[in-house]
Amino acid sequence: MPERTIHASGFAGRGDDIYAALLKAHEGLTEAESHALNARLVLLMANRIGDADTVSDLLKTARSYAE
């Protein structure tokens, strides 16, 4: 098993709203523009989380799915 942390839902029942908002943010963008948006979003979220250990743990978990 690759190194990863299991995350319970933190969406408080509004997962569909958040997913829809994510897709809406990408609407009309080219693929390159979308990747750039995702990069900005990750940086914004990392800053919002603030704690370097937490960010590092999330990165490890995300990376663990790459084959």
Add this chain to the structure above:
Amino acid sequence: MTAYAYTEQPFVRPPELDGGKTEAPVAIVGAGPIGLAMAIDLAQRGVASVLFDDNNVVSVGSRAICWAKRTLEIFDRLGVGERMLEKGVTWKVGRNFHGTEQVYAFDLLPEDGHKYPAFVNLQQYYVEDYLLDRAREFPDLIDIRFLSKVTDHEDRGEGVRVTVETPEGPYTLDADYMLACDGANSPTRTRMGLDFSGQTFEERFLICDIEMEESPFGDRDTPERWFWFDPPFHPGKSALLHKQPDNIYRIDLQLDTGADPEAEGTEDRVLPRIRAIVGDKPFRIDWLSVYRFRCMMLERFVHGRVIFAGDSAHVVSPFGARGGNGGIQDVDNLGWKLAAVVTGEAPRALIDSYDEERRHGAEENILNSARATGFMTPKSPIEALFRSETLRMAHDQPFARELINSGRLSRPCSLAGFPLQTDSASGQVRPGTAIIDAPVGDTWLISLVQGALTLVGFGGVRLPDVEGVRRIGIAQRTDDYPCFGDMEGYALGRYGMGKAYLFRPDGHVAAVFATPTAAGVAAARDRALGRKPVLTEAV
């Protein structure tokens, strides 16, 4: 092709063709599930209707099959719920698969103490058959006219003149109101030139019913809803499997964008697709159809004396079972209001509240079904990427499972915050919420409460006598009104101790009282009947 034996309904020569007249306040266009349920709801309140249908058989093909708990409770009130429960396939668990692996299962009704289950699967032709039988029990109040096509109508302010074509000639009929229950391609809507707008999904879906002895659900014999993303038998697309009575199974398969509906609808093309799912087990195709889904609604459901209900007012994709169920909630909302207006018990403004409340319901259904369909059919590479990574992580991440959307199944619509409800913070159940069932005495709360304005006292709360309001006591004792026990504690657990709830005739909570006074209950009653100015700022 279908296994179902259709009975042809006779054309009966109406009095209008011989210079006669029919006195009925309501004309209903379309004798599908919505039109029939409307006629029954009105008849149960003593209001007569004439029901027109251009055809002479019930639904061709099984079409709507998933009937939600709330719908069954409404059908219970209309007298067909128990028959549906008996014949239908009861289920409550849904499973989502990604490839061959199950990533998420949900239980839609994990608790006991309800008369009806989360869902019953039953072909639309059975539902229409049961409704038709029930409607025939009101020969003086429901006049069903088959092979009678409404070709025109004229809203004359005081009523509607309906023009009807029949095998024996045309005629006109005057009614106070005309209900357009004429389906997704509503000729009434077209005739009126009303804008029906929203979203059309490019992908085509194959909907197929097959009859087979052995279960395609593998070894399990408990009926469930199975949904696959990217299954091995249909790579890159989605698939859905449901069980219906009579060994009929419903399969929905997503097809390619731009798939040719004619070609995809042929058995040559369909048989290998089905074999890929069910393997070597013998089966027979009972019905099939190729669809492109739409999520659309009218801007308003009430246009003068013409009122739209069901698919004529709003259409959704089938993921979430929000089409037929949404339509029956329209009936539930409109029936008591229209009856109260026609009999002079309530002002016409009450009908406007149907427009407002059910447009809210339709918007909720459209939002949910559009999102589910969107999840199945990513519009861009980036949407496909978000989806594939969600599915990948859902195998072990609970948060990602919550994002998988194979359809958010129909739930009762809350009418909280709309003007007919009296706002109150005192109860466990908010005003606007649909009735939550519970076993009481030797019956069910839904059976006692639905149908008329009803004040229910839970535990030690005395109910005042208010004109036009029925009283029911739960877990209390008095000679003033009927009381029922709460042996298992479900009712008090769900509604709270020492509270009184005023329910609307459609079972939605209108008001909650800690100390119900006659004046307070009367005010809430008037408000629920639209007697108080509904929009105070507009007066």
